[in-house]
Amino acid sequence: MKKPKRLLSLILILILLSGCAKRKTEIVLTTDFEENEVFRIDDSSCMKNEVMVYLVNSENSYDILFGPGIWKTKLPVKESSLSASAGAQANPDNKISVSMDNSSPSEITVExxxxETILARLAQIKALNLLAKKRGLTLSEEEEQKIQAAARFYMDSLNEQETELLDVTVDDIYNMYRDYAIADKLYHEVTDSIEPEISDDAARTITVGSILVKTYKTDPYGKRINYSEEDTRKAYERALEIKSKLDEGTEFDVLADSYYNEDTQSEYTFGRGVMPYALENAAFSLGIGEVSDIIKTEYGYHIIKCRSTFNKEETEKNKLAIINKTRQDSFNALYDEFVTGLKSNLNEPLWKSISYEKTDDINTTGFFDIYDSYFTVIHDEHAPSSKDL
Structure with missing residues (x-):
């Protein structure tokens, strides 16, 4: 069973990491929209009630976790485009965008x-359905029956006020579930047969103890601000002091657990391609029990101690992660080639008018969970998930 924390973490990944695509669909501004049509990608449309289902269910879920105050929290603006990645995680190299003209304010609320994230996700699902149609992919009779049952179940869960606010029928919910099921099936059709051979050495993970003297601070939004040249010099002097104490015989763990260490954790287990190169290179060069020299990265000055040169359990997990990434890369290549040149049209006045104010009568949160209860497909880490919204 998927937990609410997964919903939260994946939503926040999309919110915080979404960026400007290198390749975008052609943007065509037009007034030729049907009533309540939010956007169109080629001949595939997204209607207002689809956005409302995503928005209301997701915001209600967040309200349970954090309270309604979260929506007015300010975030720094990094990009002004709206984009959707090919997989569950935001990928700045591979997106389809439905863009709008805006004044590029310095801050934007979480709401x-x-x-924007919901719009991006819906754009992705519509594009994936266009690709599935091009490839001739269809759902089985059993899958169609599951979608019909899930749609009826969700509609039965709504009270009169919720049905009126969402403005949906059982057919609308059926079509939304069907769009997602096709997108999910497409991903697995393309990737399930990809089984690269990954050696223990390629996937090898190690464990190191860590001491860090930072060369940056963070602003209220979590943005990293590098130290001045003078403060960086002082940080290096503190790192030299720590290294001197280690050389004199002070136990590594004593210093790692002291005020000297500015790291958020004192131990890491990782494979290749995860840490900054200088840190990774030093870590994989150490034998068990050996301590590194001072290592400079973008985060500061590190001193590490090798605790294990081969973590079998984590290496097996890393093999799966590498396989999943290989699958994702293959899918991204196919998707990227397809979306290049697609025409996107956004009904900007309608989009800007869409909002949701929580009331005591509107409590629906089950749209995503109900789908998952009928489709017990095991999603790998990078496959589209109904909770990646």
């Missing part, structure tokens, strides 16, 4: 940014 505003989350609306």
């Amino acid at each position: 505003e940014k989350y609306k």
Whole structure:
């Protein structure tokens, strides 16, 4: 069973990491929209009630976790485009965008940014359905029956006020579930047969103890601000002091657990391609019990101690992660080639008018969970998930 924390973490990944695509669809501004049509990608449309289902269910879920105050929290604006990645995680190299003209304010609320994320996700699902149609992919009779049952179940869960606010029928919910099921099936059709051979050495993970003297601070939004040249010099002097104490015989763990260490954790287990190169290179060169020299990265000055040169359990997990990444890269290549040149049209006045104010009568949160209860497909880490919204 998927937990609410997964919903939260994946939503925040999309909110905080979404960026400007290198390749975008052609943007065509037009007034030729049907009533309540939010956007169109080629001949595939997204309607207002689809956005409302995503928005209301997701915001209600967040309210349970954090309270309604989260939506007015300010975030720094990094990009002004709206984009959707090919997989569950934001990928700045591979997106389809439905863009709008805006004044590029310095801040945006979580609610505003989350609306962009929903729009991006819906654009992705529509594009994936266009690709599935091109490839001739269809659902089986059993899958269609599951979608019909899930749609009826969700509609039965709504009260009169919720049905009126969402403005949906059982057919609308059926079509939304069907769009997602096709997108999910497409991903697995393309990737399930990809089984690269990954050696223990390629996937090898190690464990190191860590001491860090930072060369940056963070602003209220979590943005990293590098130290001045003078403060960086002082940080290096503290790192030299720590290294001197280690050389004199002070136990590594004593210093790692002291005020000297500015790291958020004192031990890491990782494979290749995860840490900054200088740190990774030093770590994989150490034998068990050996301590590194001072290592400079973008985060500061590190001193590490090798605790294990081969973590079998984590290496097996890393093999799966590498396989999943290989699958994702293959899918991204196919998706990227397809979306290049697609025409996107955004009904900007309608989009800006869409909002949701929580009331005591509107409590629906089950749209995503109900789908998952009918489709017990095991999603790998990078496959589209109904909770990646």
